[in-house]
Amino acid sequence: MAFLTPDKTRIFCGVTVKEKIIPDGAVWQKDSGVYKKGSKYKSERLLSGGTGEVKYVTIHNTGRVSHSPQTTDAEQYTRATWPNCNMNDVRVHYYVDSVEAWQNLKENEVGWHSGDGNTGPGNGTTIAIECIMNGSGDDDDTASEDNCARLAAGLLLKYGLTHDELVSHYKWSRLRGGSKYCPAYILPHWDQFKAKVKAYMDEFRSSEEEEQPGTATDPSEDDTPTGAQDYVPAVGDRIKILPEAERYYPGGSRIPQWVKDDYIHVITQILFRGKPVQKGGKTCVLLGKKIAVGGTEVIAGINTWIDQQLIQKL
Ligand SMILES: [Zn+2]
Known part of the structure; x- marks a missing residue:
């Protein structure tokens, strides 16, 4: 069937x-x-x-x-x-x-x-x-x-x-x-x-309330590729999810393959009520915007928190 x-x-x-x-x-x-x-x-x-x-x-x-x-x-x-x-x-x-x-x-x-x-x-x-x-x-x-x-x-x-x-x-x-x-x-x-x-x-x-339109930084300001090890995420960063990542964070949902393969994601939030967000024991960032691979248009994202160690800055 x-x-x-x-x-x-x-x-x-x-x-x-x-x-x-x-x-x-x-x-x-x-x-x-x-x-x-x-x-x-x-x-x-x-x-x-x-x-x-x-x-x-x-x-x-x-x-x-x-x-x-x-x-x-x-x-x-x-x-x-x-x-x-x-x-x-x-x-x-x-x-x-x-x-x-x-x-x-x-x-x-x-x-x-x-x-x-x-x-x-x-x-x-x-x-x-x-x-x-x-x-x-x-x-x-x-x-x-x-x-x-x-x-x-x-x-x-x-x-x-x-x-x-x-x-x-x-x-x-x-x-x-x-x-x-x-x-x-x-x-x-x-x-x-x-x-x-x-x-x-x-x-x-x-x-919804905290999302600030137009705060994304120009990616050309920082064109040095940063490894996952010493990467400190910031709002506006464009990232890829590492291919080996399975769940957004320990105990979280599985990451669909298309989320990893088909899109570049933009970090839209790193704090909640002024504090870093912990999920499954990991510090997470919110992926609130995305861009199709090969495209340029920034569109609504998956709006999901992900362990910051599972992403790589572009
Ligand atoms: Zn029932």
């Missing part, structure tokens, strides 16, 4: 998001349980009674799946949903794993994930994120949860919500007298996860 090709790829709050929205008008390609071939495949309704208003972000966990090393868990779940029709009636907005996120639904449309039917607030008013983990707490679990926290934080900010509108599937289940323990791997440390999402919200809000 061929892997899916996303319709669009964007970087959102440091997460690579690949869009493959289930098309409007999609129908079941086969009979599946109570669903008959040819019947409507997704709800095709807007959230909150048709207004499209996003009121919460709902977090779920689902397990890892075996797949070719050339693809990801999130791609596999997305493909199983559409076009393969192998996910029963589960429809979520995002699947996220240790590498990337895949978007299956428009953010303002109704999904099917909270077990509260056509009229419940879980399905009816929220964006659903399925965070793919196996509960071992290994590096991939940590990175998946980190990507999930970034995505959730970005969505809460985007829709003017607070971290109190970050909710679990369990919340919606209990509202109906149920006890569906989901997200099973995150719920045991839910308060910690929520604090992390809040911290990302603060960070993203602040980096």
Whole structure:
């Protein structure tokens, strides 16, 4: 089976998001349980009674799946949903794993994930994120949860919500007298996860406020190549990510190959609230702008913090 090709790829709050929205008008390609071939495949309704208003972000966990090393868990779940029709009636907005996120639904449309039917607030008013983990707490679990926290934080900010509108599937289940323990791997440390999402919200809000247009320095001022060993990064520096770098920092997301091969990045921030930023025990810098290799135009960057030892000044 061929892997899916996303319709669009964007970087959102440091997460690579690949869009493959289930098309409007999609129908079941086969009979599946109570669903008959040819019947409507997704709800095709807007959230909150048709207004499209996003009121919460709902977090779920689902397990890892075996797949070719050339693809990801999130791609596999997305493909199983559409076009393969192998996910029963589960429809979520995002699947996220240790590498990337895949978007299956428009953010303002109704999904099917909270077990509260056509009229419940879980399905009816929220964006659903399925965070793919196996509960071992290994590096991939940590990175998946980190990507999930970034995505959730970005969505809460985007829709003017607070971290109190970050909710679990369990919340919606209990509202109906149920006890569906989901997200099973995150719920045991839910308060910690929520604090992390809040911290990302603060960070993203602040980096928007602190970003100063036009502060990039002329690269010709300093044309001496500097080795990674003694390099002291500065805002405006143009850098390449070292080819051997695997994750942005210990415990952070994996760095997609195209981020290393296809772009020169520009450092846009080195301090947060006046202090150097430590992640995974490493001092990090923010890559807020990028330039395609061979191009000249400075465009929006991956907006991700990276260990300063993993970059080389150009
Ligand atoms: Zn769930």
